[in-house]
Amino acid sequence: AQSVAQPEDQVNVAEGNPLTVKCTYSVSGNPYLFWYVQYPNRGLQFLLKYITGDNLVKGSYGFEAEFNKSQTSFHLKKPSALVSDSALYFCAVRDGGLWGFKTIFGAGTRLFVKA
Amino acid sequence: DTAVSQTPKYLVTQMGNDKSIKCEQNLGHDTMYWYKQDSKKFLKIMFSYNNKELIINETVPNRFSPKSPDKAHLNLHINSLELGDSAVYFCASSQDGGGDKNIQYFGAGTRLSVL
Numbered sequence: 001a002q003s004v005a006q007p008e009d010q011v012n013v014a015e016g017n018p019l020t021v022k023c024t025y026s027v028s029g030n031p032y033l034f035w036y037v038q039y040p041n042r043g044l045q046f047l048l049k050y051i052t053g054d055n056l057v058k059g060s061y062g063f064e065a066e067f068n069k070s071q072t073s074f075h076l077k078k079p080s081a082l083v084s085d086s087a088l089y090f091c092a093v094r095d096g097g098l099w100g101f102k103t104i105f106g107a108g109t110r111l112f113v114k115a
Numbered sequence: 116d117t118a119v120s121q122t123p124k125y126l127v128t129q130m131g132n133d134k135s136i137k138c139e140q141n142l143g144h145d146t147m148y149w150y151k152q153d154s155k156k157f158l159k160i161m162f163s164y165n166n167k168e169l170i171i172n173e174t175v176p177n178r179f180s181p182k183s184p185d186k187a188h189l190n191l192h193i194n195s196l197e198l199g200d201s202a203v204y205f206c207a208s209s210q211d212g213g214g215d216k217n218i219q220y221f222g223a224g225t226r227l228s229v230l
Contacts, residue, residue, distance in 0.1 A: 042224070043207075043221030103219065
């Protein structure tokens with residue numbers, strides 16, 4: 001069965017500092033990995049994905065994530081945080097080998113960037 | 116133009132009532148979803164339709180019945196509403212298939228409050 005874990009409920013970082021939001025996953029086949037962001041009273045917005053290819057993927061708003069197969073991780077990173085990055089971040093995984101179009105979302109990590 | 120639109124945005128109703136939430140996407144996607152986000156922001160898939168066919172039906176009470184009249188619409192009807200149904204319900208769509216087609220696009224959500 002597929003699963004995804006976001007071990008931190010909240011991440012606090014000062015503006016201008018680098019940020020990392022952690023995600024680990026479990027799938028039986030090849031993972032399709034995603035990060036989404038949710039601002040207050042809004043739906044989720046796609047940030048970036050890993051399907052295949054380079055382990056470091058770049059996405060919207062200066063975010064990037066690194067796929068690490070041996071550690072089954074897909075941590076979200078940004079070199080310099082902005083106050084406007086404060087939001088709820090969801091990691092998601094889909095087993096690329098399974099039919100059924102089911103994507104599993106993590107519990108979410110709230111990012112708070114302090115000015 | 117809004118890609119995935121859901122109505123209403125807010126729904127306040129009494130226990131025992133029946134209500135519907137509508138969702139429409141203008142992205143030409145084949146797959147649509149309903150998710151429930153609880154008060155702790157945990158996001159759980161409820162249903163998924165691909166070209167009007169039900170393909171994912173999670174453990175959801177029979178009081179919830181999705182209807183897809185065409186691939187651009189996926190409505191959610193809820194009978195005999197209960198207090199525990201209070202949540203934010205998100206509609207989403209994706210093209211599905213390989214690679215980028217797995218990216219999901221979310222509506223702004225419908226906040227349901229059962230009194």
